Every structure is written in C-alpha cells, then in structure tokens.
Amino acid sequence: MKRRAMSSAVPVAKHLLVFAAIIAIWEGASAIGLIDVILLPEPHKIAASIWKMYVEDAVIYRHFLITFYEALAGFVIGGLIGLGLAVASSLNDGFRRYVSPYAILLNVTPGLALTPIVIAWFGFGFSSKIALGAIVCFFPVFVNTLLALTRTDSETLEMFQSMRASKTEIFWKLRVPAALPMIFAGFKIAITTALVGAVVAEFSQATAGIGVLMQRLSFALDMSGAIAALLSMSLLGLILFTLIEILDxxxxxxxxxxxxxxxxxxxxxxxxxxxxxxxxxxxxxxxxT
Amino acid sequence: MSEIGDIRSPQGGHRRTVILRHVGIFVSLISAWEIACRLGWLDPLFFPFPSAILTGFWRLYVAQGNIWPHLGLTMAEVLVGFVAGSAFGIGLAICVGMVDRLRRYMKPYVVILEATPRIAIGPVIIAAFGFGWTSKTAIVMLVCFFAPFVNTLNGMVGVEAEKLSMFRSMRASKTQTFLKLMLPSALPEISAGLRLAMASALGGALVAEFIASNAGLGVLINQYTSTLNMASAFVCVLTLSALGYFIFRGMEELDRILVFWNDRDRTARVGERRKAAWAAGKGGKS
Structure with a gap:
C-alpha cells in the first residue's frame, strides 16, 4: 500500500500518533461528559485495571490458562473429528453422502444454542466447555478439509495417473499437499470459534476462566475491569490464532x-x-548419461 | 456447501431409491436411539426418547403453544440486529474504503477486533443496555457488524490497480468509480460477509438470552434444561436448526440475486432484462 519505500520507523510512529490521538479524544470526551464513564470508562482507568489485573493482584493468569486449555482442547477434539470424517468422506463417496446431511444439520444449528444441554450432559467442570468448543469448531474443519480434498487439479491428477501412481501415492503426494493450505484456513476459523464456545460455556456455568472473570466484573459494574478482561480475551484469541499460523x-x-x-x-x-x-x-x- | 451436501449418487440411480435409502438410515438411527432408551442404555433424563421429542413438538407448538412468543422475540432480535449491524458495517467500510489514508490506519484495530470473540462482549453490553430486548439486539448488531465490515473493506481494497487506473484514465468521477468498479467487484465478498453475519446472528441472540433475559428461545432452552425437561429443550434446539436452515437457504438465494454474474442462468436472464429495458428506453429506434 505504501507508494514509496520508507524506513519502517516512520509508519510505526504514525500509527502510534493516531493511536495517541484516539486515546486523547476519548479522554477529552469523557472529561467533558460526552461519554458516560460508568458504561465506558476512560482509557487511563482501563490501563489501571490492566495493571492491577496483570501485576498487582495477578488474578488473570489462572483464568487465562484455564480458558486457553479449554479452547485448545476443544479445538483439538473437534478438529480431529472433523478431519477424520472429512478424510473418510473424501475417500469414500458413499460415506460422504450419508454423513454430510448430519454434518449440515449440525452446522445450521447454532452450536451455542446447545450450551445448556451440553452443560447438563458434561457437568459444570472443564469437560462441558471443551465439549462445546469441539461442537462449534467441528464444522469449519470438516467443510474445508472435505472441499479441499475433493477439489484436486484434474490435470495434475491425470499426470499422476499416467505415471502409474498408486491410490496411496495420489492421496499423500497430491491430494494432501494440495489441500493443506485450505485445511489450515479451516483451522484458523475453528480455533477462534473454539474460543468462543469455551467462553460462552463459561458465561453459562463455571467457576473459573476469563469468561467468568469478565461476567463477574461487568455485573459488578466494574466496567474498566471487564474491558481489561475483554482485551485479555482478544490477546488469547491472537495467541491461539498465531499458534495455528506458525504451524501453517x-x-x-x-x-x-x-x-x-x-x-x-x-x-x-x-x-x-x-x-x-x-x-x-x-x-x-x-x-x- | 451445496457441493458436499449433494446426497445423490454419481451413478445416477433413481431419485426415489436414493431418498428412500436416506430415510431408511435416518429411521433406523432414530429407532436405535429409542430402543437404547427403552432398554435403559441411555439415561432418558439426559437423552430424551425420540418419541418424547415428537410429543414435545406437539405440546410446544399446538397444545400449549408457548414457544410462539419466544420464537417471535428471538426472530425480531435477530432480524433487527442483522439489518442494523450489517448496514452499519457496510456503510462504515465504504466510508473507510473510499479514503486511502483512513484505510491504512484502520488495519491494526480491525485485526484486534477480529481476534476478540465478539459474543464475549455480551456481559459488558448487557450491563450497559439492561436486561431487555435492546441489549440483545445490540449484541446481535455487534456480532453482525464485523464480518460485513471486514469483507467489504477487503473487497474494496482488493480492486485491481490496473482497472482503477483505467477508470482514472477515462476520467471517471469518484461516484462512478465507486458504483461501477468498487462496489461490483466487492459484492461477492460483501455477500459472503452477510452470510457469515447471518450465521452468527442467531448464535449471538441466543447467547445474549442465556446471559440475562426473561424471554426468548435461549431463555426457554435454559429453563427446560435446568428443570431437566430435555425433550422440550431438544424441541427448541431443533426449531433453531430449522430456522438456521431457512436462513442459510435465504442467504444463498440473496447471494444468487446480488452476485448474479456468478450464475450463468441468472446472468443470461438479467442480461435479457437489461437489454429489453435499454431498448424500451431508446424507444426501439436502435
């Protein structure tokens, strides 16, 4: 987007300037009373809450790790099921025909609607959060993997066949490598949805986790604390996303x-x-020769 | 999606036998479930009998009819939130997309917003807007805001530079560039964003109702599960599946109408209609 090659320090400085300006306007607007400070606290209060949460009381780390674990475990379980079903469906068309209607049924059901039922099934502990995460992140993995594995370039396939590649060889050397970028795109969607699933299950019923922390703070009208927790959630989402990106x-x-x-x-x-x-x-x- | 959902066998086969086979599998699954319940392998307290779910449908929809107000409320929240949120998202993205400078500085904020689980803002918004339907609509709005916003922005940024310079060399005005170049090339992505938003809207409304509310399908599901009336809870969930399916089909139809040039039949039809309109406009002289 940059027209000229600039040194990288200049754009960073500009971004910081814009950020500072936004914060300054926000502070100013709160000071004159344009923004209700109970509902949307001033930036310095949010910063103070972040400091308190991370350094002074250091309460966030436990919750952070718990939610991280729940989201990751949900992603792994849901992702493995999605991957397995998609690979089986791509190998056997009969299997796909009889599995995909149920997969689509699961997809059109808002997975989060199952929260109370999942909690009744799996109890109040970690397992219900992991299960909900797995349910909501199953479909992105399934659909991306299946589409990617079935959409192989027909000319390359022909070349493989003309060289007498076996079915196993075609699968491992052609279909899988060609599908991997799209499968990872599915993983990237799934990991954030798994986080949403874990957090929503925490909202419903839990004793620990960022979702609980945030709900407690916001119902106590400690909005700066709630926003600090929300930002931690963004951080968590970024970390999870980056993990997949590195893997990708x-x-x-x-x-x-x-x-x-x-x-x-x-x-x-x-x-x-x-x-x-x-x-x-x-x-x-x-x-x- | 329609590709993987295709249940016809490639060998052709009679449509009727294919459908029969699917129905057969479905029926045997359900009866296996019913039998497992009757034999006591599945706890009916948690996994209700399929027959109990069926009677639950009758009770909730006809005999007591108590699902209707909740269903209506949830639908209203979803629709209002979706229309307002996506309109806001697309509008803002267009404003940002037309201004080069703004676009560059928006990027980091968009990334952060993308990483935040949207529904997570729920408790904050409920604290701000109260327990009524406004807070739920606000949450749906927020959930529906991002996908159209990001996709519209992406679509407008992704316009080919060569086409832009051609428009410039032909002295197209800003409005013309927007209407004839930016908007059409961004439309497929905008439509995809709308679809994403609609898919998450239903979930958003439900979660908002779970957190704090006194009416709506989410509340109903919560009540039924906490009294371990699982059959009725399943009725609500299946209702949501049906709603989700219709919404999904509706959005696909919308996509076919908006992005008509991706579908050959529709392109031909729209072309015919435009030709007729053009001929009528010229008074048939040309």
Whole structure:
C-alpha cells in the first residue's frame, strides 16, 4: 500500500500518533461528559485495571490458562473429528453422502444454542466447555478439509495417473499437499470459534476462566475491569490464532519463498548426507548419461 | 456447501431409491436411539426418547403453544440486529474504503477486533443496555457488524490497480468509480460477509438470552434444561436448526440475486432484462 519505500520507523510512529490521538479524544470526551464513564470508562482507568489485573493482584493468569486449555482442547477434539470424517468422506463417496446431511444439520444449528444441554450432559467442570468448543469448531474443519480434498487439479491428477501412481501415492503426494493450505484456513476459523464456545460455556456455568472473570466484573459494574478482561480475551484469541499460523508456516512451507528455500536447502543437505555427494541428483536418478 | 451436501449418487440411480435409502438410515438411527432408551442404555433424563421429542413438538407448538412468543422475540432480535449491524458495517467500510489514508490506519484495530470473540462482549453490553430486548439486539448488531465490515473493506481494497487506473484514465468521477468498479467487484465478498453475519446472528441472540433475559428461545432452552425437561429443550434446539436452515437457504438465494454474474442462468436472464429495458428506453429506434 505504501507508494514509496520508507524506513519502517516512520509508519510505526504514525500509527502510534493516531493511536495517541484516539486515546486523547476519548479522554477529552469523557472529561467533558460526552461519554458516560460508568458504561465506558476512560482509557487511563482501563490501563489501571490492566495493571492491577496483570501485576498487582495477578488474578488473570489462572483464568487465562484455564480458558486457553479449554479452547485448545476443544479445538483439538473437534478438529480431529472433523478431519477424520472429512478424510473418510473424501475417500469414500458413499460415506460422504450419508454423513454430510448430519454434518449440515449440525452446522445450521447454532452450536451455542446447545450450551445448556451440553452443560447438563458434561457437568459444570472443564469437560462441558471443551465439549462445546469441539461442537462449534467441528464444522469449519470438516467443510474445508472435505472441499479441499475433493477439489484436486484434474490435470495434475491425470499426470499422476499416467505415471502409474498408486491410490496411496495420489492421496499423500497430491491430494494432501494440495489441500493443506485450505485445511489450515479451516483451522484458523475453528480455533477462534473454539474460543468462543469455551467462553460462552463459561458465561453459562463455571467457576473459573476469563469468561467468568469478565461476567463477574461487568455485573459488578466494574466496567474498566471487564474491558481489561475483554482485551485479555482478544490477546488469547491472537495467541491461539498465531499458534495455528506458525504451524501453517511450518507445514505449508512452500507458500512463502524464504521458508521454501530454507526447507529445500535442508532437505538437499539431508539427502546428500544420506547418499554421499557423488551418488547422483536428488531426483534419485544416477547421472550416468 | 451445496457441493458436499449433494446426497445423490454419481451413478445416477433413481431419485426415489436414493431418498428412500436416506430415510431408511435416518429411521433406523432414530429407532436405535429409542430402543437404547427403552432398554435403559441411555439415561432418558439426559437423552430424551425420540418419541418424547415428537410429543414435545406437539405440546410446544399446538397444545400449549408457548414457544410462539419466544420464537417471535428471538426472530425480531435477530432480524433487527442483522439489518442494523450489517448496514452499519457496510456503510462504515465504504466510508473507510473510499479514503486511502483512513484505510491504512484502520488495519491494526480491525485485526484486534477480529481476534476478540465478539459474543464475549455480551456481559459488558448487557450491563450497559439492561436486561431487555435492546441489549440483545445490540449484541446481535455487534456480532453482525464485523464480518460485513471486514469483507467489504477487503473487497474494496482488493480492486485491481490496473482497472482503477483505467477508470482514472477515462476520467471517471469518484461516484462512478465507486458504483461501477468498487462496489461490483466487492459484492461477492460483501455477500459472503452477510452470510457469515447471518450465521452468527442467531448464535449471538441466543447467547445474549442465556446471559440475562426473561424471554426468548435461549431463555426457554435454559429453563427446560435446568428443570431437566430435555425433550422440550431438544424441541427448541431443533426449531433453531430449522430456522438456521431457512436462513442459510435465504442467504444463498440473496447471494444468487446480488452476485448474479456468478450464475450463468441468472446472468443470461438479467442480461435479457437489461437489454429489453435499454431498448424500451431508446424507444426501439436502435
């Protein structure tokens, strides 16, 4: 978007300036009474609450870890089920035809509506939060994986077939690598929905977790504390999202040129180490002709 | 979605036999459930009999009819919140998208807002707006605001630079650039954003009702589960599934109408109609 190549310090400074201006306007508006400070406290009060929450009382960490664990566990369980069903559906069309109507039924039901039922089933502890997280994050993984695995480039497929690739080879060397970017896109959606599921279940019935903390604070009309908790939730969401992004970068290494170069260099070195530098090219063919 | 939802077998096969097979599987699943309940393998307190759910439908919809006011209220919250929230989101995104400078500085805030679980703002909004339906509508609005906003912004930023410079070289005005270039190329994404928003609107309204409310389907589900009247709770959930399905189909239809050029039949039809309108406008001379 930048027209000229600027040093990176200038845009950062500009962003900070804009941020400071927004905060200043907000403070000013609260000072003259344009904003109801009970409902939307001034920025310095929110900052004070953040300080209190993270440093003075340090109450947030326990809740933070609990919600983190619930969201991650829900994502792993829901993601694995979605992945498994999608892979099975992509391999066997009959299976897909009989599974997909139920998957779609689950999708059109707002998963969060199941909160009270899930809590009745799994109790007040962690498991109900994990279960709700798993339910709501199942579908994004399922649909993305299934679509990605079935939409293989037909020309590449033809080439694989003309080289007499076996079904296993086509699956592992063609379908899976081609599908991975889209599968990870599904993971990215799913991890944030798993967080939503965990937090909503906490709203309903729980004793610990960021959702509980926030609900308590906001019902005590400690709005600055509630907003601090909300910001912590954004932080949690960002952390979870970044985790998936890092994983994406590791697994789908060929999409970024620098990663691609690093990985191919590493693979080449490993190949040479195994085979000795004289034995041929990495394509496996001896350089005899 | 329609791709994976396709239940027809590729071998062709009679439509009727395919449907029969699906119905057969469904019926056997349900009867297995019923039998498992009757034999005491599943606790009917938590997993109600399918027959109990069926009678629950009759009771809630006809005999007592007590679901209707709750259903109406939830629907009203969803619709008002969706229309207001998405209109606000698209409007703001258009304003931001037309101004180059603004767009650049908005990005970090959009990222933070994206990472926040929207529904999590629920308790704060309920504290601000009270326990009535306004707070629920406000939450739905908020939930429906983001996806259209982000998608519209993305769609407008994603316009090809070459096309933009062509418009500029032909001296298109700002309005023309917006109406004939930016808006059409952003429409598929806007429509996708609307679909996302609508999908989350129902969930948003329910969660808001779970947190604090005195009427609505969420409250009804909460009441039934806390009295362990699971069959009635399932009736409410299945009602929501049906609602969700109709909403989903409706949004798909809207997408076909808005983004008519992605569907060949519709493109042809709209083209015909525009041609006729143009000919009529020119008085048939041309």
């Amino acid at each position: 970068d590791r697994v789908v290494f060929w999409r970024r040129v620098s990663r691609l170069e690093t990985v191919s260099r590493k693979r080449r070195d490993r190949w040479f180490a195994d085979h000795g530098p004289k034995s041929g090219t990495p394509t496996g063919r001896k350089e005899t």
